[in-house]
Amino acid sequence: MRRNRDPQTLADSTTVLDRMARILAARGIDQATVNAPGAGTEAYSPLEALSAGMPPRYRDAVATHPQVLAWARQVADQAVAPSTGARRQLTTGPSLLMAGVVGAGKTHQAYGAVRALVQAGIGVRWRATTAADLYAELRPSSGTDSEQVLAGYSRVPLLILDDLGAAKSSEFVEEQTYRLINRRYNHCLPTLITTNLAIGALRAYLGDRVASRLRQMTTQVEFEPVDRRRHQRVA
Ligand SMILES: Nc1ncnc2c1ncn2[C@@H]1O[C@H](COP(=O)(O)OP(=O)(O)OP(=O)(O)O)[C@@H](O)[C@H]1O
Ligand SMILES: [Mg+2]
Structure with missing residues (x-):
């Protein structure tokens, strides 16, 4: 199902x-x-x-950040084969909160991390969304079954939640983020979160409940404050 x-x-x-x-x-x-x-x-x-299944921009992304590679190794080590001889599947594991300026390479490392797991021979069911797209999908006006949408993102074994903190703050944003993060927190499901905000600013944006869970479930990864887009002529 x-x-x-x-x-x-x-x-x-x-x-x-x-x-x-x-x-x-x-x-x-x-x-x-x-x-x-x-x-x-x-x-x-x-x-x-x-x-x-990846956006063309990040199709060739390779994880190089030492903390991202360490995360991939840890999650791969926790993978379990559902039956003898079957491919090992991602189960539970820690999460990453990748923080840095615009263009620092956070999304690149997130997709690269998924690639690292697949390269390690792990079966990975994963999804990626920006936080803003997620909120749009969850709005009653979107025409979707928002409970089903939230359940899908809550249960998928690996989620890339990109650009947390980039959408305009509101009660709706805070509540939906809490529901998603709380479920993933409870089930110890690995989540790769990227943000332009520092943890203190995330606390102000999303409230204490989300910030407290993020603090416990994630390793925080700070990126060098360099906008790679300024140094690249990209399509
Ligand atoms: N290690 C890398 N090697 C080559 N290209 C990279 C690397 N990291 C990032 N890039 C490229 O640099 C650009 C910016 O990277 P990315 O989109 O990951 O930044 P970001 O931190 O997610 O930015 P934003 O906060 O705006 O979302 C992209 O074109 C990406 O493909
Ligand atoms: Mg990004």
């Missing part, structure tokens, strides 16, 4: 990809035309499937 709601499911990726290939074939679509860039006509590997 839950698996179907998570678009970026990599668990049992062979089965999923086989099913996808059958669906494409039934619709007369050549799978080679939907392969990841550079994948040619070869079958998807878990890494290629991963890249295809």
Whole structure:
């Protein structure tokens, strides 16, 4: 049930990809035309499937930050195979709060961290959203079942919650963030959070309850205050 709601499911990726290939074939679509860039006509590997599910900007992101790599090792060590011989799946683990100025490379490291786990042979069901997009999805006016949307983000084994603190503060923002973070906190689900705010400012923005949980569940990673976008001509 839950698996179907998570678009970026990599668990049992062979089965999923086989099913996808059958669906494409039934619709007369050549799978080679939907392969990841550079994948040619070869079958998807878990890494290629991963890249295809990432935004193009971060498809080649590699985690290099020592604390991010340490986090990936720790989470990989806690992965468990559901049955003998099966791929080990991400279960519980610590989270990261990556703080830094605009353009410091936080989102790059977050996607790179997911890649590091897949490269380590771990099955990872993950999702990524910016906090602002999440709040938009959760608003009653969005036309979605907001409880179901929140449940999806609350339960997915690994979540990238990007740009926490960038949306305008409100009671709604504080409440929805509390509900999400509290559930992930209770279930010890790894969450990669990026923010432009310092923890003190996050406390003022999201309230004591969220800040207290974040303090306990995350390792805080400070990025060098360099805007990489200023030094790169990027598409
Ligand atoms: N280690 C890296 N190697 C190469 N390019 C990088 C690296 N880190 C970041 N970049 C590039 O620098 C730019 C800014 O990185 P990113 O988007 O991750 O910053 P950010 O900290 O998330 O910024 P913001 O707070 O505005 O969201 C992007 O184009 C990204 O691809
Ligand atoms: Mg970012």
